[in-house]
Amino acid sequence: MSPPELGEHFFRHEYGRLVAMLSRRVGMRHLEMVEDAVQCALLAALETWTRSHPPENPSAWLFRVAHNHVVGELRQRARRDRLVKERGPGEPDPAANGPTAALAGDVRDDLLRMLFVCCDESIPVESQLVIALKTLCGFDVREIAERLFTTEANVYKRLGRARGRLRELPLEADDLSVEQLSSRLPAVQSILYLLFTEGYLSSHAEEAIRRELCDEAKRLTLVLAEHPVGGAPETFALLALMHLHAARMTARQDGSGGLLLLEEQDRALWDQREIQVGLEWLAKSARGDVFSRYHAEAGIAAEHCLAPSFGETRWDRIVECYTLLERLAPSALHTLNRAVAVAEWRGPAEGLAVLEGLEPPSWLAGSYLWAAVLADLHRRCGHDDVARRYRDAALGSAPSAAVRDVLKRRLQTRRDSGKHQASDAG
């Protein structure tokens, strides 16, 4: 009998699975203790399995060890409490829910429940994201800080806020009703969307690290999509857009980690299987009369994926999707993207007209995106002085060397060759 092979992210995914299962059994207010117990169980596995071999059923082994830890800890606390207040009611005996009963339950239920609990509206969104990364994806504080481009102290702060809120929640909050689940679904979708974009848009140099976040988002969204509670058209559209973006991820970089513009990308590198899966989810999302922002974004991504070349892109359809997107989720960024698409469709002057009179919010006005698009459109309209001013602003606020390089190349070739092409709007 050969031991079972452990999957690629076995330890991380087991962490998420076990935390979700155990915290459901003992309550979210014991979350931290549960996380410690799971950490201990994984360490014990590392120690034991490297000396012998992993057991027949590694997941069951881990559950047993972590469960015993939790039970032991709860008993100890109950004993302490009893000493303090002389025979209180104490904790219910968690051993009553034996591990065998626990394993019979659907693990995906537990993961989803955890995700919904983390998306409590009283927890700030940036804390929701961090606690999801910690508990469901099994990243530790250092890894989260690295992935979100922030400091460990900041991650601790956000985690602390989430945990504090989870501890304060009334006990009933652990078991969400069907109505609560449905009303919280949009929050869950947006946290998964955020998780995906953190990976997809990250300027992290290592593709593996960016892809990992995208994979986690896809994994959890799939669980959501396949569950009656989350199987809504918006969820399908969300999953579609993740696949359609992920399909083009590898092609976004050249061999040495530099960024490539959409028109420079080798479309043969696009992952056809991912595109296929994305289109299937998109088709599924078309049922019913819901059209969400995810539908619009998936529609844009699909147009890019289906275009045989940059020149043959259906810019009219992309403009239409951006118009819908602006209506569903008003943002100056979407208007900016629409301007880029309009410029491809009807020429740079029309693109500029879209932006006329638009007062961008300060976060956008100060970003390289705004300046770069304006530099590009003005340049193509022959407004050299304005173009140069925006170009300098764009280069000045580029967040990384890779972005600066791509901007230089892009805004430079224009001057030399006068070719009219736009960057990826989507």
Place this chain on the structure above:
Amino acid sequence: MPKYLCLQRGLPGGGKDGEKPSPAQMQAMYAKFNEWREKFQKHLTDIGGGLGASRLVTTQPAPDGPLVEVKELVGGYMVVTAANMDEAIEVARQCPGLVRPGSGVEVIEIHAP
């Protein structure tokens, strides 16, 4: 071939184990450890383990003075078969996680009759 006893032991001033590894790091350690085990298969006579509870057995009453338990000094052990001390040291050195800041391995020759 001679056998060697390898004891993992804390170094003075090395105290703490450092940070707890994350699940992803554990995954990497697991893979590395298995590679190491594969590579030195024929040397690893007894892969050993950590040390647990102990009791001192004596023919006379245990001495009164403070007695340091072996467990306090030694984190774990293994037995390696190697042609010589250098080869045994190499097996121990390449073992992932065994030699790290704060701890080292003492490789001791076992005299067989």
